Amino acid sequence: MAYDDYLDGKPVIVTAALTGGVHGKEAHPNLPETPAEIGDAAAACEAAGASIVHLHARRDNGERAFDAERFQAVTDAVRERADDVIVQHSTGGTGVPTDLRAQPLRTDPAPETASLDMGPLNRYDRLTSENTRATVRTLRGEMRERGIKPELEVFNDGHLNEALRIVDDLAEPPYLNLIFGPGTLSLPHPRSLLTLVESLPAGAEFNVLGFGRHQLPLTTLSVLLGGHVRVGLEDNLYYRRGELAESNAQLVERAVRIAETLGRPVASPAEAREIIKI
Amino acid sequence: MADRCPYLEYRRESGGKRFETERAYCTAAEAFVQPMRADVCNDRYGLGHATDCEIFLEAEAGTDAGRD
Ligand code: SF4
Numbered sequence: 001m002a003y004d005d006y007l008d009g010k011p012v013i014v015t016a017a018l019t020g021g022v023h024g025k026e027a028h029p030n031l032p033e034t035p036a037e038i039g040d041a042a043a044a045c046e047a048a049g050a051s052i053v054h055l056h057a058r059r060d061n062g063e064r065a066f067d068a069e070r071f072q073a074v075t076d077a078v079r080e081r082a083d084d085v086i087v088q089h090s091t092g093g094t095g096v097p098t099d100l101r102a103q104p105l106r107t108d109p110a111p112e113t114a115s116l117d118m119g120p121l122n123r124y125d126r127l128t129s130e131n132t133r134a135t136v137r138t139l140r141g142e143m144r145e146r147g148i149k150p151e152l153e154v155f156n157d158g159h160l161n162e163a164l165r166i167v168d169d170l171a172e173p174p175y176l177n178l179i180f181g182p183g184t185l186s187l188p189h190p191r192s193l194l195t196l197v198e199s200l201p202a203g204a205e206f207n208v209l210g211f212g213r214h215q216l217p218l219t220t221l222s223v224l225l226g227g228h229v230r231v232g233l234e235d236n237l238y239y240r241r242g243e244l245a246e247s248n249a250q251l252v253e254r255a256v257r258i259a260e261t262l263g264r265p266v267a268s269p270a271e272a273r274e275i276i277k278i
Numbered sequence: 279m280a281d282r283c284p285y286l287e288y289r290r291e292s293g294g295k296r297f298e299t300e301r302a303y304c305t306a307a308e309a310f311v312q313p314m315r316a317d318v319c320n321d322r323y324g325l326g327h328a329t330d331c332e333i334f335l336e337a338e339a340g341t342d343a344g345r346d
Contacts, residue, residue: 025297026310061288061299063313063320094314095325124315125332127325 005226011267013228016045020234024062039077044249049256051272094129118159181211188214283327306337
């Protein structure tokens with residue numbers, strides 16, 4: 001049971017989501033966009049206790065990039081600057097064809113893990129990130145070929161159904177990211193998190209992502225429930241109400257402090273590899 | 279359809295924000311555009327400003343052309 005993992009002092013994996021694919025420097029001047037900025041942020045987050053960095057790529061003007069070359073530049077910059085941090089590439093991309101979304105899987109070396117969106121997500125007033133079953137199947141197939149561990153992105157309860165459809169085909173343990181926030185995300189409330197955690201497949205490892213002001217309380221609850229946490233400027237720009245976070249590393253430092261205060265050590269990258277089996 | 283939105287400009291500076299590289303700026307909203315929306319502004323990946331941007335549609339509805 002998940003709470004037993006808390007009582008046993010199981011290490012917490014902290015993932016830092018550095019950049020994202022939605023907002024950029026127009027929203028936060030310190031959000032890293034260039035490969036060098038992302039590499040520096042990854043190293044700072046690793047030093048602060050993150051064992052996984054979740055990466056997106058951007059053009060020089062901050063706009064989204066999906067090509068393998070740009071992801072290669074980003075992942076090279078991270079590997080040059082960081083020590084042993086686990087690299088996770090995003091395969092998300094609202095409105096973007098599946099083949100382009102597979103490009104981040106084609107770097108050398110391949111990322112150790114990659115995100116795999118489990119279903120649709122509304123954006124703005126007129127966009128939906130569709131994530132059809134066919135898209136999921138295609139991306140998952142390429143991850144399998146390249147030995148990349150998928151992190152199943154559960155944007156809402158219905159996406160847990162989708163995850164359960166494929167879970168038997170995945171290597172143990174299944175690794176899920178439970179996501180809470182506005183719109184088509186799961187309702188951002190502790191009871192939603194409790195319900196989802198109760199419904200997870202046996203042996204699953206789970207990560208919690210709360211958007212905006214929900215990042216702090218829901219990641220804290222995840223620590224108590226034996227889960228892992230994801231923090232960073234992709235999901236939350238603020239340190240507290242009305243005060244922008246200084247950096248990704250500042251958010252990681254707080255997550256580490258909370259986990260340790262609550263009695264769970266923070267996983268090193270080697271321990272994280274052991275926990276999620278990559 | 280134009281291959282990018284007529285309200286789109288690239289600017290380094292506006293409203294007290296200044297960047298090293300020119301970034302997408304929406305003259306209808308009078309604000310810098312989020313990177314994800316900039317793909318709509320530029321009609322990339324099959325996205326299109328005339329169908330996928332509510333700001334464009336509202337701006338056009340407020341013009342004579344939009345009322346026809
Ligand atoms: S935000 Fe909409 S209206 Fe503004 S430039 Fe982009 S597509 Fe045009």
